[in-house]
Amino acid sequence: MSADRLRRQIAYARRNSLYYRERLRDAKTPPLLSRAELEEHFERLLCVPRERWADVSRTSGSSGRPLHIPVTLREMRRLLGSVAAGVAGMGVRAGDRVCILLPMDDMMNPTVMLEQVFRDRLRCLVIRVGARPPEQQLDRVLALRPNVVVGAPSPFLKLGMIAQQNGVDPRALGIERAVLMGQPLYGEGWRPNVLKERLDALWGAELFSIYGSTELYAGLSECSAHRGHHVLTDDMLVEIVDPESGQVLEEGVGEVVVTTLSREALPLIRYRTGDLSWLERESCACGLDSPRVMAVLGRTDEMLKIKGAKIYPQQVEDLVAAVEGVEGHVLEVYVDAHGQELLRLRVAVRGDGDAIVAQIRERVRAYTRVTPEVEVAHMDEVLRRWMAHGGRKPRKFHDLRGARG
Ligand SMILES: [Zn+2]
Missing domain, CATH: 3.30.300.30 (ANL, C-terminal domain)
Incomplete structure (x- = not known):
């Protein structure tokens, strides 16, 4: 199944991108694609003309120059479906009130994506608060009483502390689930880090982490068993490689390398994410048998x-x-x-x-x-x-x- 998809994605990339046409000409195992190469050959990597772009996200620029990652309407809808399935696994239901505390501006990808996932796919109420000062966030939360929060760990911690300073017990606010991204909640051996411990103590909500990147235009959700981030196997393949030699590692910590299987505008073939993690491959207590990307331990260049x-x-x-x-x-x-x-x-x-x-x-x-x-x-x-x-x-x-x- 995914072997077919992989063949099709590679054939598509060779047909439509000048860069992949040269690079994948006779390689049995496609070469790794670095972030620097993505930046340098961006125009030649593109597979569709600009008229077919439906949305663009901007990378944060924390490593290298910011990039603008386009998607077509068709691939965007497809990825939304896959991400929605992952998020539904967290137990989010129709009718939930979802407060988004992520930045709303400057082509932020997770916000665009998750707004649609929660509202259009999962039929939730989406409360678009954004990354404003915590006092204002608290004000919106008190007024609209969300039961799910989507945000980043540190600002969510800050919000809880501001609530306490205002005489409001965060646990009494009724937040059942928090979907968090941008910073890890787990460290080596998938042990909860201090941030997660503090959030647990403060909020008493069930926390779920999402692993993703702007380049991937998708996020991998932590499952109901809290045993890692399940790979969206219809849309991507994940390998772990030795960051120095580029050799595939069957086990242990290495660089996360992703190959997209369903992309149109900018397929990524063996893209080096720069993230250090490891894969668990055995079937999971949550019932899914897709592999899981575990805790992100840092960046390869660090x-x-x-x-x-x-x-x-x-x-x-x-x-x-x-x-x-x-x-x-x-x-x-x-x-x-x-x-x-x-x-x-x-x-x-x-x-x-x-x-x-x-x-x-x-x-x-x-x-x-x-x-x-x-x-x-x-x-x-x-x-x-x-x-x-x-x-x-x-x-x-x-x-x-x-x-x-
Ligand atoms: Zn699982």
Whole structure:
């Protein structure tokens, strides 16, 4: 079934894209397609003229130049159906009141997609609140009483805290489910991270994560058994490859590589997402037998090898965020005068700075076997460093290895 789809998608790409025509000419196993290649050869990768575009999304630009990803009406409708099936598996029903707290502007793909999924496919009421200040979000929630929230983990946490500050118990608001994306809720071994623990404690809602990207124009939903994000097998194939050699890995953590099976405007053949995760292939407790993309542990370009050990900055960040009293932090890796790679953390803290610093040092050392340098910084300084790259999302990890000695 999916072998047929794969053959058809590849034949289609060769017929309609100048770039794929050359690249897939005689390759038995198609070569990997990097984000840089997608950027560079974008025009030649396109398979339909602009008159057939029905919607365009813009990537966040957190890695490279922002890209505008087009879809035709037909593929968009098809993908909506697949995403809707995944979301329905979370137990969302017709008549649910779904409050969308994601940004509504600048061609944001998940918003466009999920609005239609909930309203047109699942017959829910869609309450389009957007990413406005939490006080205003709370006001809308109180007025319209949604029972499902769609958003990003950190802003959803913030909303709960603002509710508390206003004398409203988040648990009393009646939010049964929260569909969250943009930041992981799980870490290595699919263990809930600190963000998920805080959200659980604050909201008492069932949390579901969605894994996706603008390039894919689709999201993979966490299932009712909470055992990973099920691959939409009619629409894509997922492989895990060694980020360095590009070899396919049968097990373990590596880069998520996706091949689309039903795309028209911009098919992606073995596209390197840059995300590090792993696949579970055995059938799932939820009843589905599609493979699952598990926790996203970080980005390939952020993976560090220090003293021979692989370190994922995001996992270090989770450890730091879990220390009581940490308000914000920045992780940096740099090279000292002796060519040693070192970790430095700048943390904004509340309470006993020395005790917090000692705890961070110990936790990070236990995980990485490297003792990080830890500096206490003002929150303004941390915020400034988060946004220094000029992108839309805060960046808490900075690789300074190329910058200076
Ligand atoms: Zn499942």
